[in-house]
Amino acid sequence: MRSIAMLLCLLWSLAAQAQQTMELAQAPCTSTYDCCLMRNPGTPQVCGGRIGATNTEGTAALATAVDGKALASQLAHMAAHLARLLALSEVGGVPPGEPPNKDTDKHWWTEIKASLKNVKHLLKNARSRRQVLAELRKDGRFSEQQVADLEARLAEAAKKMGDDTPMNLLPRE
Incomplete structure (x- = not known):
């Protein structure tokens, strides 16, 4: 039994x-x-x-995993603010969402730097730039060209705002 x-x-x-x-x-x-x-x-x-x-x-x-959706969200947020700050029709394929206003430049720069800090946090375990770009390309989130535009505009905005803090967005490899 x-x-x-x-x-x-x-x-x-x-x-x-x-x-x-x-x-x-x-x-x-x-x-x-x-x-x-x-x-x-x-x-x-x-x-x-x-x-x-x-x-x-x-x-x-x-x-070493990268949360591509969260990263893409932060990059889109940053791109919209950069487009506003630099008075451009788009940055990295993302439009500003509202017209630029010189009186709010300091606020948008603060928002951009906060997004940059969040991106750095999301990428703290990333192995390489190639890994991050592969994650961003999933589902057509961000192309390499869009990221390059975002990086160039970030440096341009830092220069405009008189900020000499290094503005590295993604790992360099």
């Missing part, structure tokens, strides 16, 4: 694991690590994760 109960428990757990595997296979991958886990369910060590141990390889891969 006890053997039958143990066998039923084993079969139930195998069926539950199979069901979970099927559910995972239908869910979209959000990272390389997630996709690896879907292909190798129940074995995170294959994907760089170790149960109960420090995960140096897996953590390194996850720590």
Whole structure:
């Protein structure tokens, strides 16, 4: 009787694991690590994760991820403010949203610098410029040319505002 109960428990757990595997296979991958886990369910060590141990390889891969949507949002915010500040029709493909006004230049410069700080925070774990540009190209968020325009306009705005703080936007490689 006890053997039958143990066998039923084993079969139930195998069926539950199979069901979970099927559910995972239908869910979209959000990272390389997630996709690896879907292909190798129940074995995170294959994907760089170790149960109960420090995960140096897996953590390194996850720590270098860049949130492309958040980054694109910050860049669009910064581009709109740069277009306003520099009285341009667009910067990096983003229009100003409202007409320029010399009286508000200092405010927009403060907003631009805050966005720059947020971008730096989002990129603190980025490995390279190429990685960041690849993430920005996803879903047509920002092209390399748009980013280059944004960087050039950022330097132009810093000069206009008399700010000699380095205005590096993305890693240089």
